[in-house]
Amino acid sequence: MNLTDFVRQVSLEDFGCDFRHQAYWNKRLRTTGGRFFPNDGHLDFNPKHLEVYGEAIFRQIVRHELCHYHLYFQGKGYKHQDRDFKQLLKEVDGIRFAPKLQEISYKHTYYCQNCGQIYPRRRRIDLKKYRCGRCQGKLSDENIANQS
Structure with a gap:
């Protein structure tokens, strides 16, 4: 069964x-189902939610999007904050927020030598160029607090 047929069945x-x-499947979706x-x-649906969480959770995500769809074409409030949307979502057992797919992994951690502020980063930064945003102290990639 293709995706459109599945959505028609759920509807x-x-x-x-x-x-x-x-x-349609949209692999570029990151924060939404x-x-x-x-x-x-x-x-549009994120195929990773089906792979990671299975059909039961994915069906709830489809219900969520179908709430937007049906309310819009009925001329009712179809946005997240609208009462009509919240009520219909509750009636059909839709999911309010799509579950997170993965936590962001940080490869680098920098510390302020002055105040100890922690800066997790995915990419490396030039320690000569950047300073602490809190106190303007020098940054280090070694934890000064653990060395004392």
């Missing part, structure tokens, strides 16, 4: 309404 079973547009596009009515 019929959980909402009792037809899904008349297309659903899916998106609804009011301009043309299509839905």
Whole structure:
């Protein structure tokens, strides 16, 4: 079964309404499980959520996006803060927030030699060029507090 057929099935079973547009996989989504596009009515979904969390959680993400979809075409409040959206999401057992996929891993940790402020970074920084944002002290890649 392809994605659009799955979304149509969820729409019929959980909402009792037809899904008349297309659903697409979007690998570029990072912080969200899916998106609804009011301009043309299509839905985008992150395939990693299905891989990592399975079909049960992914179905809740689909319900979430279908809440946006159906409320928009009914002329009701379809945005996250709208009462109609919150109520329908609760009725169909949709998920409010997509679960996080992975924590960000930091390769480098820098410390202020003066105040001890910690700066986790993914990339290296030039210690001659940058200073502490809190006290303007020198930065080091070795923890001064542990050396005492």
